[in-house]
Amino acid sequence: MKFAVIVFPGSNCDLDMYAAVKDILGVDAEYVQHYEKSLQGFDAVLLPGGFSYGDYLRTGAIARFSNIMAEVIRFAQEGKPVFGTCNGFQILTEVGLLPGALRRNDSLKFISKQQKLKVANTHTSFTTAYEPGEIITLPIAHGEGNYYCDKETLQQLKDNDQIVFTYTNDNPNGSVENIAGIINKQGNVLGMMPHPERAVEALLGSEDGLKLFQSMYKNYQKELCK
Amino acid sequence: MYKVTVYVTYKDSVLDPQGEAVKGAVHRMGYDSVENIRIGKYFEIQVSKDEDDIEQVIEEICDKLLANVVMETYRYDIQEVEI
Numbered sequence: 001m002k003f004a005v006i007v008f009p010g011s012n013c014d015l016d017m018y019a020a021v022k023d024i025l026g027v028d029a030e031y032v033q034h035y036e037k038s039l040q041g042f043d044a045v046l047l048p049g050g051f052s053y054g055d056y057l058r059t060g061a062i063a064r065f066s067n068i069m070a071e072v073i074r075f076a077q078e079g080k081p082v083f084g085t086c087n088g089f090q091i092l093t094e095v096g097l098l099p100g101a102l103r104r105n106d107s108l109k110f111i112s113k114q115q116k117l118k119v120a121n122t123h124t125s126f127t128t129a130y131e132p133g134e135i136i137t138l139p140i141a142h143g144e145g146n147y148y149c150d151k152e153t154l155q156q157l158k159d160n161d162q163i164v165f166t167y168t169n170d171n172p173n174g175s176v177e178n179i180a181g182i183i184n185k186q187g188n189v190l191g192m193m194p195h196p197e198r199a200v201e202a203l204l205g206s207e208d209g210l211k212l213f214q215s216m217y218k219n220y221q222k223e224l225c226k
Numbered sequence: 227m228y229k230v231t232v233y234v235t236y237k238d239s240v241l242d243p244q245g246e247a248v249k250g251a252v253h254r255m256g257y258d259s260v261e262n263i264r265i266g267k268y269f270e271i272q273v274s275k276d277e278d279d280i281e282q283v284i285e286e287i288c289d290k291l292l293a294n295v296v297m298e299t300y301r302y303d304i305q306e307v308e309i
Contacts, residue, residue: 057267058294065291099296101294103241104244150239150296
């Protein structure tokens with residue numbers, strides 16, 4: 001299996017993402033620059049956090065028009081796994097691979113802290129290594145993590161079991177229904193505000209993020225054996 | 227030459243935290259009659275007169291880039307100007 005870590009001008013969690021899968025998970029990974037036009041040879045795409053294109057206009061809005069995103073969209077439409085965290089999540093909503101949008105935190109403050117989350121859905125290829133309802137701790141670091149969608153979309157998210165991670169009792173940014181991460185209807189595109197790649201070894205304060213990458217790897221292997 | 231102005235704001239149904247913060251400051255200034263403030267973005271775009279379908283071009287740019295229509299709305303004004 002080989003992971004692509006997409007790098008935009010302004011990405012700053014790309015090294016963390018790369019280290020999480022390459023060094024800790026132990027699976028092949030390679031950086032792919034925003035101007036590249038192919039994802040040939042890759043089995044999963046990781047969109048890292050940061051400030052793509054300086055967050056000018058809106059978070060994630062300009063990244064949509066980089067060369068590689070047309071290919072990421074095609075990759076996702078083929079049913080292959082795409083995971084975005086923080087700015088990666090914002091980009092996934094901007095390109096329409098995930099419903100909804102991210103607003104400024106309701107406090108207007110940039111929040112950087114450890115955050116408790118509930119794994120609300122363990123039936124996705126990104127979360128099978130977690131226990132149902134498991135409470136985990138991951139770091140958050142964002143100014144625009146306030147997930148928004150209209151009532152109709154929220155109902156669809158609930159009906160299709162697309163809400164994957166929720167904040168426990170303290171919602172840090174005001175997001176609708178405490179949503180921290182959602183998956184697309186097809187189940188191959190996951191976006192979340194917290195950073196699992198920054199919680200992959202005890203030294204970092206939590207290892208709870210590692211199971212997400214382990215799930216991706218195990219489920220990829222399982223698919224291969226089919 | 228066309229001179230186009232585009233205004234993008236959050237939809238009325240979407241909370242605008244920046245607008246709320248500014249409203250709080252305005253109230254602290256003593257202007258209690260101010261009931262609501264929304265913050266938006268303003269764009270000035272110049273388009274060549276050769277463009278046949280200026281409205282369609284502007285709407286495409288707004289829908290695809292300038293506004294996120296999930297949470298924002300936009301309006302625009304097109305003026306013909308001499309260079």
